[in-house]
Amino acid sequence: MSHRILIVEDELSISELIAINLTHAGYEVHQAFQTEEATLLMKDSPPDMMILDWMLPGKSGVQYAKELRANERTVGIPILMLTAKSEEADKVQGLDSGADDYMTKPFSTKELVARVNALLRRHSRLPTNEDLMTLGALRLDPVTHRVTAEWPQSPRREIIVGPTEFRLLQFLMGAPERVHSRAQLLDQVWGNEVFIEERTVDVHIRRLRVALAVAKCDVYIETVRGVGYRATRNPSTPLSDLDPA
Ligand code: CA
Numbered sequence: 108m109s110h111r112i113l114i115v116e117d118e119l120s121i122s123e124l125i126a127i128n129l130t131h132a133g134y135e136v137h138q139a140f141q142t143e144e145a146t147l148l149m150k151d152s153p154p155d156m157m158i159l160d161w162m163l164p165g166k167s168g169v170q171y172a173k174e175l176r177a178n179e180r181t182v183g184i185p186i187l188m189l190t191a192k193s194e195e196a197d198k199v200q201g202l203d204s205g206a207d208d209y210m211t212k213p214f215s216t217k218e219l220v221a222r223v224n225a226l227l228r229r230h231s232r233l234p235t236n237e238d239l240m241t242l243g244a245l246r247l248d249p250v251t252h253r254v255t256a257e258w259p260q261s262p263r264r265e266i267i268v269g270p271t272e273f274r275l276l277q278f279l280m281g282a283p284e285r286v287h288s289r290a291q292l293l294d295q296v297w298g299n300e301v302f303i304e305e306r307t308v309d310v311h312i313r314r315l316r317v318a319l320a321v322a323k324c325d326v327y328i329e330t331v332r333g334v335g336y337r338a339t340r341n342p343s344t345p346l347s348d349l350d351p352a
Contacts (some may be wrong), residue, residue, distance in 0.1 A: 110227055111135045113154040115145045115171070116189065117163050121212070125158060126313035128216040129223065142166040153184055156227055159206070160221075161190035169204040176205035182267050183252060185230045187222060189214075202310045207271045207300070222302060229298055230270045240280045244339055245272075245324050247280055254324030264322045271296070272315040279328065288335040312336055 112129055116122040117140050127137045137154065139145035141163050157175075159170040168188060175181040188206035198209055200217060208226055240247040246255045252273060254266040268276065278296050279287070286350065287295070289305040297303050316325040326342035 109133055109135050109202065110155040110231075111137065112156050112158065112223065113139060113145060113148060114158045115142060115163065115168065115271065116158070116160040117141060117303070118160075121160075121189075124216060130221055132220050132224070132277045134223070142168075142171045145171070149181070153181055155231070156187070156223065157184045158187045158189060158223070159186060169200065172205040176269050177267070179265075179267060183230075183270050183273075185226045185270050187219075187226060202307060203314065204270055205314075207269070214269045215276055218302075225298065225302075227294075229274065240277065242280050242283055242327055243324070243342075245280070245319070245327055247277055249277060256319075257322050259322070266318055266322050268315060268318045268323065271311050272318060275311055275315055276319075276328075276338075283338050284332045285341055286334050286337045292335065308336075 112134050114129075114136060116123050116125065116138070119140075122138050122140070126138055129136045130327070139148055142165060145157075159172060160167045163171075163302050168190075172186055172188065174187070175184060185208075186206045187208045188202075188204075188209065189210055189212060191212045198211075202209060207230075208222055210222065234235055244256050244258045246257055248254075254268055254273065254276065256264045256266055275292065275296050278292070289308040292308050293303055295306060297307075312328065314331075316328055318326065319325040327338055327340075329337050329339050329342065331337055
C-alpha cells in the first residue's frame with residue numbers, strides 16, 4: 108500500500124508540481140488549498156505525511172502545525188514545511204512550530220521527493236524492541252508509540268510528543284547515561300541525511316523538553332556542555348525537589 112501524502116499549498120502551480128512528482132514517485136497524493144480544507148480531508152483518516160506551506164490564506168502553516176502537534180490524533184504526522192522565506196530565524200521558527208523538515212522555495216522537485224522518502228522512512232520503521240522502555244518516571248512504548256509519566260502517588264499521564272521527538276527520546280532512553288554528540292544524534296535519529304544541520308538537534312531537544320516538562324520529566328534530558336545530550340536516571344536537579352505533576 109502506498110503512503111498517503113497531503114499537500115496543503117494555496118498556489119495551484121506549486122501544488123500541482125509537487126503532486127505530479129510525488130504521484131510519479133508512487134505516492135497517493137491529496138491536495139488542500141487551505142487549512143480548513145486539509146482538516147476536512149483528514150476527518151476520516153490522517154495522512155502518512157503532510158507537506159505544509161507556511162503562507163496560506165486564513166490560518167498560517169505555522170499556526171496549523173502547532174495545532175496538529177497539540178492534537179493526539181494528528182501529533183504523529185510528519186510535516187515538511189515549505190516557505191518562500193529564507194532567513195535563518197524563520198527556519199528555526201518553522202521547526203519550532205512542529206515541522207520535521209523544512210524547504211525554502213524555489214526548491215528542486217528531485218530534492219523534495221528525496222526528502223519525502225527520507226522523512227517517511229524515518230517514521231515508518233517498525234519497532235525493533237517491543238519492550239517498554241523506562242527511565243525514572245518516564246515510560247516509552249515503541250509499539251503503541253506512547254510516552255507516559257508515572258510518578259508515585261500520581262495518576263499516569265500521557266505526554267504528547269511529535270514523531271521526531273519520539274525517535275529522539277527513544278534513542279536517548281535506549282542508552283541512558285551515555286552522552287551523544289549532535290552529529291551522533293543526527294546520524295542515529297535522522298539517518299545520516301545530508302540536508303539536516305546540527306542545530307536542528309537543539310530545536311528538537313527543546314521541543315522534547317517542553318513536552319516532557321508538562322509531566323516534570325524534562326529533567327531526565329541533560330545538556331552536557333561542549334559535548335551534547337544524554338538521558339539520565341539521576342538528574343542533577345534532585346527528584347525530591349520536584350512536585351510531581
Ligand atoms: Ca502560499
